[in-house]
Amino acid sequence: MSEPAAITIRQLATRFGDHVVHAELDLEVRRAEIFALVGGSGSGKSTLLREMILLQQPNAGTIRVLGVDLENITAAAALALRRRWGVMFQHGGLFGALTVSENIGLPLREHSGLDDALIDQIAAWKLAMTGLAPEVGAQYPAELSGGMLKRAALARALALDPELLFLDEPTAGLDPESADQVDRLVREVRDLFGLTVVIITHDLDLLWQLADRVAVLGDGKVQAVGSMAQLAQQDNPALRPFFAGPRARAAQAQEGWRTANPQEVG
């Protein structure tokens, strides 16, 4: 807990053959903040996420997550670290062979010695937290709509009360109401458990309303970091797509009359 930052990335480099994805990338995510990673397609957001969650190794540089250096991490340390974060994948990543409630309970069943009845109760609670009806628990992922799938995936990511939550495109493909619900839920769990949230998104509304800080990736580097309001002041060509287009202006205008008050980092 002594380390102030949840994630620290220093001088990160990633290459696929000749293609440079990241070059000397530095990034810091503070504890208990909602941090958004944005950037155009192919800017290396997803690769960066995969490197942060131990699915991929960078070519050079250091990544520290929750105070643990990911380079040369032992299997035991990796397992301990994996229990401390939750990941929601873009397409849900729910196991098709299990029902939704079994999916949510799986991490608890695998990693804790709790009773099945208790795990089922917890799974039902997490399911209800994400706004899904109790009946959904008995269904299989293939029977769910896209929005329900995302929320069920979020419930599974929250199953172990992670300190750190990674969300890959949490609102892509959702109807506005479901997207709002995801917004609210993310903010609520952050306030409830003080967890750190890292979001990869293209959703401008989400950026304005939810993110405490935003990092814009481009050309293998972090082009700018700050709150949306701060970024809006900067005149950086890499940021233009997020503030200049008609959609961006609409999202910004909406934020103008909203009395959203960014939570202080605590």
Added chain:
Amino acid sequence: MPPCAPLPAAIALSKSDELALSGAWTAYCLGDVERLAASLPAPGQAGGSVTAAGIEQLDSVGAWVLAGLLARRQAAGAGGEIDGLRPEFGKVLDRARQRLALLAGQPPVPAVVRPTMLAEVGGRTLAALAQATALLAFVGQTASILAGSLRQPARFRGRAILFNIRRAGFDALPIVGLLSFLLGVVVAYQGADQLRQYGANIFVADLVGLSMLREFAPLITAIIVAGRSGSAYAAQIGTMAVTEEIDAMRTLGIIPEELLVLPKLLALLLVLPLLTVFADLLGVLGGMLMAHARLDVGFAEFAERFVKAVSVTAYLVGIGKAPVFAAIIVIIGCFQGFRTAGGADSVGRQTTRSVVQSIFLVIVADALFSVAFSALDL
């Protein structure tokens, strides 16, 4: 941060009916506390207090167990208060208690009712019938598309047919050749002892020739191709169905059956008889080598006897079955592929099903052929 810092969760019941809770109340560190909490004696009327000053960590699982404990005490008339809980844990405990109160007010979610055995049998029978009907419809559809494209030969997709000939035919030559060679060896080897006892060594040519040409070569070829290509058909079409490629074809005005099934069907109708001829050759070759090694029947002698023993009819009977087997393999493989719905799991299930069903039907068809040929004295 060690997982259970500083100590795992614990409950202590003092003589004065006071509960002291301590340690890390988290999913990993609860251990037996949940069972312990459930088995605590009901508090006396005085209602001892609950002290939670010792709780160092509290996650939602811990909060849930704690809320359950407090709710039970409340129900027993002891009051649900808790003392000394750190303020930062208050929120999550409140959420857990709200959820419990909400659940208490609601009827429990009805458990999924398992169907009785009779209902299960009935359901499966209906599903099997529905599948048989759908298969029949698919056969009809394929036949009508085939008939339609025979009238317009320009619509045949030459490249796709050639590709399938190479995939299902040429690429299968090594495995078909090897297995039928081994089968020929086995047949000759098994017959050798019996034949030698009667001094009928030369009849090994009859044995190998008739059994390979009439039965084994067509059957082993069809089974190998069902496993190699039938499964590939189901997996390919199944994956396309899952990724909405089939739907995309329909919306573009392309008939998926015409694009996906016809080339495979035409290619395999052509290729499976050819593979069977290849299997015939290698199987007889295997038998010949074995006859030479174990029965001292020379190659020339074997060939001489073979010509007398095996009629052209026997050869044609074997090859004649191959197109029927080919149609079974393609139809079943594609049919099961098109029936894929849902996710990756379903692709695997349909692929397995296609292989099992096509091998089953190939053997059933072979049995029917045997009955028919014996009735026709062939």
